[in-house]
Amino acid sequence: MKFTALKAIGFLLVSALIALPSWTFAKDNNDSNSNENAAETHVQWSYQGKTGPEYWALLSDEFNTCHAGKNQSPINISTAVPAKLKGIRFEYNMLVPENMVNNGHTIQVNIRSGGKITIDDKAFFLKQIHFHTPSEHRIDGTSYPLEAHFVHVSKDNEIAVVALLYRPGPVNTALDPLLKVMPFNVGETTRPGVRDLELFERDKVVKNYFRYSGSLTTPPCTEGVRWIVLQTRSNVNRQQLEAFQYALKHPNNRPLQPLNGRVVVKKIPSAR
Ligand SMILES: [Zn+2]
Numbered sequence: 001m002k003f004t005a006l007k008a009i010g011f012l013l014v015s016a017l018i019a020l021p022s023w024t025f026a027k028d029n030n031d032s033n034s035n036e037n038a039a040e041t042h043v044q045w046s047y048q049g050k051t052g053p054e055y056w057a058l059l060s061d062e063f064n065t066c067h068a069g070k071n072q073s074p075i076n077i078s079t080a081v082p083a084k085l086k087g088i089r090f091e092y093n094m095l096v097p098e099n100m101v102n103n104g105h106t107i108q109v110n111i112r113s114g115g116k117i118t119i120d121d122k123a124f125f126l127k128q129i130h131f132h133t134p135s136e137h138r139i140d141g142t143s144y145p146l147e148a149h150f151v152h153v154s155k156d157n158e159i160a161v162v163a164l165l166y167r168p169g170p171v172n173t174a175l176d177p178l179l180k181v182m183p184f185n186v187g188e189t190t191r192p193g194v195r196d197l198e199l200f201e202r203d204k205v206v207k208n209y210f211r212y213s214g215s216l217t218t219p220p221c222t223e224g225v226r227w228i229v230l231q232t233r234s235n236v237n238r239q240q241l242e243a244f245q246y247a248l249k250h251p252n253n254r255p256l257q258p259l260n261g262r263v264v265v266k267k268i269p270s271a272r
Contacts, residue, residue, distance in 0.1 A: 045219050046250075047105075053254050056219045066221035072257035073214030073227060074136035080210050080266040087205035087267070088162075088228060089118040092126065095197040100190045102183035105218060106130040107247055109178065109192060114201075117152055117160065119226060124152030124160040129200070133244050135165055136217050136253045137229055139210075146236050146244060147253075149217075159216070160226040169235030174199035179240055184247045208232055212264040217254040231266070 043060040045051050051059060057067030066072070098110040108130035115126025128151050135147035146166035153159055166172065177196035183189060208231035215223045 043219070045105075047252050047254075048250060056221065059219070063219040063221065065215070065223060066219055069215055069221055069223050070260045071213055071215060071223045071262060072221060073217045073225065074138075074254060074256060075212065075214065075259055075262075075264070076138040076141055076256050077210050077212075077229060077264050078140050080264045082268045083265040085211065085265060085267040086120075087207040088209065089205050090202050091116045091118075092201045093203060094194070095126070095201055096194055097192045097197055100178065100181055100183055100192050102186050102188050102247055104186040106132065106252055107182065107244060109197070111197075115150075115152070117162065119160055119228070122154055122158075124154045124158070124226075127151050127153050131244055131248075132217075132253050133241065133248060134251060134253050137163055137165065138256065139165070139229075144233070145241050148234075158224065158226070159222075160228065163227065163229045164234055165230070166234045166236040168241075169237065171237045172235055172240060174234075175236065175240055179243050182243055182247055186249070206230065207267055210264050210266050212262055214262075215257075 043062070045056055045059055045063070047053065053066075056063045057065075092115045095114040096112040098112045100107070100109045108128050110128045111126050117124050117126070130149050130151070132147045132149070133145060135144035137147060138144075144165040144167055148164045148166070150162040150164070151159065152161070177199070178192060181190040181192050181196065210227075210229040210231065212227050212229075213223075214225050214227045215221045216225060
């Protein structure tokens with residue numbers, strides 16, 4: 001969509017007026033759906049043109065951090081400092097999906113229950129899994145065709161996101177069941193079954209990861225997010241990737257953000 005400046009301003013004013021009541025509503029009812037994209041403010045934003053990433057902060061006061069923030073995501077991970085980090089305990093024991101939504105920004109599986117990770121002796125509960133293509137994070141400058149974000153929220157509403165990068169390769173059997181219920185149209189919702197998430201289940205301590213402090217990669221770009229980028233990459237084949245691309249209609253990766261002196265750490269291999 002192309003807007004002239006005047007049209008865009010008019011559009012934003014109207015959007016803001018329409019958005020007010022529903023924002024209040026969304027805030028009150030966000031508990032089961034707190035997520036990286038929970039910014040369901042109903043202010044129109046996108047990945048291209050005049051509502052694209054470089055304009056996010058102008059679209060709403062709520063999005064100010066997208067421009068003013070100094071700890072933004074995603075980033076390129078080129079140097080990571082070894083540190084005495086504990087492994088992260090994954091307890092994805094019986095993932096129960098709520099639904100799978102194509103919200104125009106991403107494809108998202110909302111999770112009702114069954115997923116927990118422990119970081120810094122603190123429990124974070126899996127709320128949703130969503131996808132970006134191409135990847136948002138890069139490692140040593142390398143972009144990947146697909147990135148999954150596992151968004152977790154603690155009881156006191158802190159956010160921890162685990163990023164899994166997919167490289168081109170053979171068919172990914174964990175993704176296949178989800179692709180069978182892929183909502184291909186924007187606004188469409190489907191209902192995956194419990195068995196469709198079985199291959200995402202794991203009960204183990206993950207030791208190979210990068211960690212840094214960042215933000216949501218979508219408006220309102222809220223900071224204070226614990227980012228865990230897994231060093232082990234998964235794989236996705238061409239047909240699977242095309243299914244995501246077809247459903248999303250456009251790339252949905254926010255551009256890389258400056259580190260601004262932040263340090264990315266990785267676990268010393270020998271540390272427990
Ligand atoms: Zn994301």
